[in-house]
Amino acid sequence: MSLKLLLPEAGVKDLMTTWPDEVRVYDGVPAELDRVVTTEDLYDWIDTGCVPAAEVAVVKSPSPSINPLSFSANGRTVPGRLRYLLNHGYTIRFGHMERITPKIHRLAKAVQQETGYSTFVHAFVTPAGEQGLRHHWDQQMTLAIQLAGEKRWNLWKPLFRSPMRDYHDSSLTWQEKWREDWTAAGPDVTIDLKAGQILVLPRGWVHDPHNVDDAEDSVHLTIAIGERTPYWAAEEMIKDAIHDESLRRIIAPAEMTGPGLHDVVEDTRNKLIAYLQTVDTETFTSHLRHLGYTTLEYNH
Numbered sequence: 001m002s003l004k005l006l007l008p009e010a011g012v013k014d015l016m017t018t019w020p021d022e023v024r025v026y027d028g029v030p031a032e033l034d035r036v037v038t039t040e041d042l043y044d045w046i047d048t049g050c051v052p053a054a055e056v057a058v059v060k061s062p063s064p065s066i067n068p069l070s071f072s073a074n075g076r077t078v079p080g081r082l083r084y085l086l087n088h089g090y091t092i093r094f095g096h097m098e099r100i101t102p103k104i105h106r107l108a109k110a111v112q113q114e115t116g117y118s119t120f121v122h123a124f125v126t127p128a129g130e131q132g133l134r135h136h137w138d139q140q141m142t143l144a145i146q147l148a149g150e151k152r153w154n155l156w157k158p159l160f161r162s163p164m165r166d167y168h169d170s171s172l173t174w175q176e177k178w179r180e181d182w183t184a185a186g187p188d189v190t191i192d193l194k195a196g197q198i199l200v201l202p203r204g205w206v207h208d209p210h211n212v213d214d215a216e217d218s219v220h221l222t223i224a225i226g227e228r229t230p231y232w233a234a235e236e237m238i239k240d241a242i243h244d245e246s247l248r249r250i251i252a253p254a255e256m257t258g259p260g261l262h263d264v265v266e267d268t269r270n271k272l273i274a275y276l277q278t279v280d281t282e283t284f285t286s287h288l289r290h291l292g293y294t295t296l297e298y299n300h
Contacts (some may be wrong), residue, residue, distance in 0.1 A: 185190025
């Protein structure tokens with residue numbers, strides 16, 4: 001399994017070669033995806049309570065998410081309770097399905113083996129005519145795969161370029177006036193994503209998705225693919241500097257509060273420069289590639 005399970009051939013080529021920074025839509029979800037997850041699976045999860053409550057979110061715009069205690073007991077979702085909430089207009093989101101479902105785990109692992117990027121999978125069921133999440137943006141590329149129904153994606157170009165992790169995180173930098181501005185201006189792009197289509201949503205693009213169909217639930221997967229960056233490489237490169245005992249010494253309170261801190265900063269910079277000059281780039285390249293294939297950084 002690989003990206004070919006999620007995208008048509010042209011989409012796989014685009015992601016592997018150019019990594020688009022503009023919104024794209026592809027027709028034709030590969031049929032083999034049905035071997036991994038189906039719409040029926042999602043409704044089974046809703047009705048059986050098999051998904052741990054910690055991985056379930058229930059939300060109905062514009063209200064905040066429902067407290068998990070209202071639909072769970074002993075860490076499990078209560079059978080029937082999620083169906084009740086769905087029937088009353090709430091979106092059900094199953095998070096990090098790669099941690100729970102073996103087939104989805106294997107899919108996420110295969111994508112990581114193909115790209116070197118960590119991957120996680122969410123699933124959303126939104127009732128007819130309703131909306132779950134409101135305006136926000138993500139810190140990683142997302143593939144939205146529409147399994148059933150239709151969802152309207154109102155989209156705005158990034159407010160901040162290339163967000164990652166906590167840097168320009170939507171929830172941490174949020175200002176309510178932005179929502180007012182976006183609503184007043186109208187979206188830069190509107191896409192009515194139909195069953196069998198895939199939306200490629202680059203990181204940073206603001207989205208406000210909702211189900212405009214009055215008769216049918218919208219069911220879609222989001223496959224989040226956390227891009228690797230030179231900053232990530234720099235973080236990994238510097239980690240072994242911890243073996244230098246002088247970098248582990250205590251900075252005395254007198255240094256922290258007095259002029260001596262400037263000397264500490266200069267000395268530390270010089271030590272790091274000296275350390276980086278000793279890095280064997282061939283060896284480190286192999287190490288970095290191994291990390292890309294194996295590290296599960298779900299928050300990147």
